Amino acid sequence: YKEKIQKYSSFDEGEILELLYNLLKNIHLFDENTLTKESLKIAFDLCNDIDLKDIPFVAVTIELDGLLWTGDKKLKNGLKIKGFNSFYEIE
Numbered sequence: 001y002k003e004k005i006q007k008y009s010s011f012d013e014g015e016i017l018e019l020l021y022n023l024l025k026n027i028h029l030f031d032e033n034t035l036t037k038e039s040l041k042i043a044f045d046l047c048n049d050i051d052l053k054d055i056p057f058v059a060v061t062i063e064l065d066g067l068l069w070t071g072d073k074k075l076k077n078g079l080k081i082k083g084f085n086s087f088y089e090i091e
Contacts, residue, residue, distance in 0.1 A: 030060050039063040050078035061086055 005016055035056070043059035044052075054075050061068040067088035070076055076087060 030064075032056050032059075035059045035063055046079055046082050046084055047075075050075055058084070 002013070002016055002020075005011065006013060009016075011019070039059045039062045040055065042062055043055045047055045047058055051072075051074070054070075054072070057068060057070070058079070060066070065086075067086050068079075069088040079085075
């Protein structure tokens with residue numbers, strides 16, 4: 001997406017790479033094998049009729065008591081209907 005960001009912003013390639021570095025250095029990968037069965041079960045129940053591929057992301061959010069950052073409107077709306085409201089909202 002670097003070229004697209006460069007096209008629609010005033011950033012040059014170096015600035016984009018610096019922003020990307022600053023973003024990525026704060027991202028921590030999570031091993032799915034460390035998720036509890038309880039978190040996976042809750043995530044399955046929430047996602048089973050929305051999109052099964054989202055189970056790990058929802059489970060990590062539950063496990064860490066965090067906020068889910070997603071642009072997937074179908075997922076977000078489906079989870080909200082089921083009472084899940086732990087979303088990171090950009091204002």
